Amino acid sequence: MRISARNLPSCMALTIGSTLVLSISSFGAGATRNRGGMLDALGLDFLAYGHGGAVSNLFFFWSLVVLIGTWALAGRRFVFQSTRPEAERLREIRRLLFAQILCLIPAAPMLSRDVYSYLMQGAMVRDGFDPYTQGAAINPGPMLLEVSFDWRNTTTPYGPLHLWIGNVITHIVGQNVTLGVLLYKIVSILGFFAIAWAIPRIADRLGASPTLALWIGVSNPLMVLHMVGGMHNESIMVGLVSLGLLCALRRRFLLSVALVGVAVSLKATAAIALPFIVWLAVRAFGGDRHAPRGRRIGAFILSGAIGVVETIAVVSLVTWVSGSSWGWLSEISGNSKVINPLALPSLLANLVTPFFQLGNDDFSYNTPLGIFRTISMVCMLVGLVLVWWFFRSDARRALTGICAAYLVAFVFNSVTLPWYYASIISLLGVISLPKPLIKWVIGVSIVLTLAFAGSGNHMLYNVGWMVATALGAWILADLSMGPRRRVSLAHAAGQDPAEGEATPPSPAPAA
Known part of the structure; x- marks a missing residue:
């Protein structure tokens, strides 16, 4: 096509x-x-x-x-x-x-x-x-x-x-x-x-x-x-x-x-x-x-x-x-x-709770959730410090570090x-x-x-x-x-590019 x-x-x-x-x-x-x-x-x-x-x-x-x-x-x-x-x-x-x-x-x-x-x-x-x-x-x-x-x-x-x-x-x-x-x-x-x-x-x-x-x-x-x-x-x-x-x-x-x-x-x-x-x-x-x-x-x-x-x-x-x-x-x-799987503590609690409930129907989801949230808070603090220290050499790395720090915060946060x-x-x-x-x-x-x-x-x-x-x-x-083998959105060779589309050197192969 x-x-x-x-x-x-x-x-x-x-x-x-x-x-x-x-x-x-x-x-x-x-x-x-x-x-x-x-x-x-x-x-x-x-x-x-x-x-x-x-x-x-x-x-x-x-x-x-x-x-x-x-x-x-x-x-x-x-x-x-x-x-x-x-x-x-x-x-x-x-x-x-x-x-x-x-x-x-x-x-x-x-x-x-x-x-x-x-x-x-x-x-x-x-x-x-x-x-x-x-x-x-x-x-x-x-x-x-x-x-x-x-x-x-x-x-x-x-x-x-x-x-x-x-x-x-x-x-x-x-x-x-x-x-x-x-x-x-x-x-x-x-x-x-x-x-x-x-x-x-x-x-x-x-x-x-x-x-x-x-x-x-x-x-x-x-x-x-x-x-x-x-x-x-x-x-x-x-x-x-x-x-x-x-x-x-x-x-x-x-x-x-x-x-x-x-x-x-x-x-x-x-x-x-x-x-x-x-x-x-x-x-x-x-x-x-x-x-x-x-x-x-x-x-x-x-x-x-x-x-x-x-x-x-x-x-x-x-x-x-x-x-x-x-x-x-x-x-x-x-x-x-x-509660959603975008936050790591909630994701982990979702994964482990069904296994514990196999042996105990009264096992509460909130038990592992509380534990994982506490561990995640510690991991977040440590991760933020490490990221801050690692991305310190120049301006681009500093802004990269901001992205990495936010990622650490959102992954380990209790709510995301x-x-x-x-x-x-x-x-x-x-x-x-x-x-x-x-x-x-x-x-x-x-x-x-x-x-x-x-x-x-x-x-x-x-x-x-x-x-x-x-x-x-x-x-x-x-x-x-960019284009793939089976579907090409490029123009045929020799045509003017539309809306910024680069003209390919040769027609793309059709399926």
């Missing part, structure tokens, strides 16, 4: 079409409202349940698949198989990314219900409650009705900036959930724009391809759908960290630490990047490994001390201005309810969710990964994107589904990296 790229729609047409359908179907297949909402106001609430819900889910799924396939096709046309100048290819990926964001603005929350919890926590602060010591159920109202039952009696692990944003938004919207979601989407898009602006510039500073960095690290469907569609606060956190890392590469270390410090006041995991900014400062002021040892030690002590003091000062300032407290520090590891990996994915294109690893990143991104239904329920324990998505991810990763 031979497929010509000229016979396929343009990536822009596929992107706009699939994202618009995804946005429309999200009102019936996304994280739909329990009370009220757009469908209810229009008298179309039947699209969220029964046969109407099935139709909405069908359109949502297929538009999601087309969107993912278009991303892979764009990678092949503009990143891996293109002879166009870098600036032109980067502009094409930016256009596709902008189109996705524009089409997702009117969409309902998708792949997660977290935005409703964010609104509820802001409303709690507005109404005089403390989300660090009280659950959402303490404050009944329209916003509480949208919070998942699992989180109605759970405190929040997020920092004072998170509560400040929610407080401001709920002061503006009152009890209007729809308007609150829209304002949260605007905030998420601003954070996402910060990522999209900083990442290609970081890649350029490190001598990597800005086009690859933007394609795999920002226009990645896992990033777009969870940061913009799901409105997770990782969008703001990763945006601030990305800006901070760019400032560090430009030797503006005080501004760099300040930006990451603000990110820490939103979510504590941003702090993982700070020790590596110290290495960048040591490299800038202490010289390379051939410089005098005393000079490098002095630069390390001074940079580390300034970094710690400035971070504490920034977080303290945000805490004071927001009128919040330091209660979040004791709640960082509080979301222990989530797909959007956590935004901190890693956003940086993978700037550190010049070898092509086999890039292929793995493409495949894993696709699998994680398809691991959650539009409603926010995960399918990680559905073996058939995960095997099917893994197979599809392998095919699409193969597509994006």
